[in-house]
Amino acid sequence: MALIAAVLVVVQFGAVPIALSDWLNGPWSEAPKSGGAHVLWQLRLPRILLTVAVGASLGLAGAISQALFRNPMAEPSLLGVTSGAAAAVALTLTLFAGLHLALPPTARLWLLPVVGFVGALGVCVVLQRLSRWLAPGSIAALLLCGLALQAMTFAIVGLCSFLANDEQLRAINFWTLGSLAGANWTMAVIMLTALLLLGSLAWRLAGRLNALALGEAAAAHVGIDVDRLRRHSVLVVALLSALAVAWCGSIGFIGLMAPHLARQLVGADVRRMLPCAMLAGALLLLVADTLARTLAVPAEIPVGVFSALIGAPWFLVLLRGAVRRMGSA
């Protein structure tokens, strides 16, 4: 309900004013499209639906990673997934541009999202192999491998931005700061479907993730295949964040904030927390993107700026709480 209300509120904000008649003048209507109707139906509505889907995906991915690592500071980007996508895109932008391949326009539009997705999944495969080689079954090893991979992928992005010309640099910046400006109906529908599928998968993991909260050994004791659970959870997190990153670039901190909001509202039970984290992620990203769309009209600010401006202080407050708990323990 809160989400529907929020969608209805933010859809009214934007550079072009929307009248009631624009709502009625949808794709089904034969009437000539006014500027407002076009903006509402072709730009703003798909964008807001994509924002909701991406925000929910990031919130869900964050909630699963926090449950998996039993660490409230965890989020998908800690696994290197987000930066893996960014690195793949940056490499494509700088290296393929040198090859002067003539791609048809539709292929161009799909190339970068697909490459980003492959990059994110690639990081996940390497992560699985590496952590198994390093210390099989250890979640700490997984997290540390994630950090190492993140450092490596950032280095690749850095190298690419050094090699890039001004145009390519802008595109890389777009990817590292995130933007929902390119939204269309295809993206929104694909993202919502994927969220539905992966969300139900996550739902089936929730009970076992609850048991994991007691510790890896205890979970194994009650008959849970921790290795299997870890593999499945990482795959769901990777797919969710890879999809989100593929079209919108990396949008930080939503995956960190949303699970925290959820825990404060409904407690630590993963089964209750997952849907709540999705909702919180969707709402947070809606707020951030509405600010991005409206504050600098007629220009637009990258949405990652706002998620980081809201998220980074939040992270510090969390850190202070964590440090205090450690001190008193």
Next chain:
Amino acid sequence: MLTRRHLLALSSAVAPGVLPMLGLAGLPQRAHAATQRIVSVGGALTELIYELGAEADLVGVDSTSLFPVAATRLPNVGYARTLAAEGLLSLAPTLIVATEEAGPPTVLRQLETAKVPLHVLRADHRFEGIVDRTRRLGELLGRPTQASALIQRLQKEWAVSQQTVTRLAAAHRAPRVLFVLSNAANQARIAGTETAADAMLAYAGAVNALQGVQGYKMLSPEAAIAAAPDVILATTQGLESSGGADGLLRLPGLAQTPAGRQRRVVALETMEMLGFGPRLPQALTKLATALHAGAGKTA
């Protein structure tokens, strides 16, 4: 990664944007007047629109449109490469003119589906390119006579500036020049080939001291010393933010060049020198005169 460039872009984008935000009623209304509503994306195009006398039809410009000053008071659609579809549409344009820099591609496609006439004009670093752009703009704005008159004037001015260059170059050895773009401390970049700066140096009868490098590169102190420039060329904006010629010469490596030892720093306004707009002839005359002044005599 939030770089200084983002912050600069942000501060310039937010300042004019917050005001209409506070009073939503202040948002631009869709006008039904018969006149054109033009959005210009690219500083040189904006200058040309003013030269053609069509400035009354301008309803928005991008952040590189810094000249004439009146253009900076128009609604700003942001940097040319990071346009926003809805923001552009909110200005209800009947015509958007842009250079090839304009983007991102998804936004251009969104504009296409919104059926806004978007015209991307070729950008190059040639005088002939300016003539082409002027002619094309004249057609688009319905001002072909004004465009022809402007082209004639530009060609005349260009011929004069070419004569000046020839005269100056005949008397001197061609100066070796290093162009330094420095808008923030420790972020100075130097211009290799295929840049606007390189094209201007060639027109001015000078030699780009940085050879074998394409595009703008981060300033490497050793590369600057190896380039051994007689003159360091900067933009007035860059010079201001570096704290004048003294500040610029404090950048690592520059003081050890012949130009640095003789404190030979020349600066021109960014868009005048590198924009390849209607101010090109006057910029070339200024540049050539400044570069050749004090250069060693050949004879």
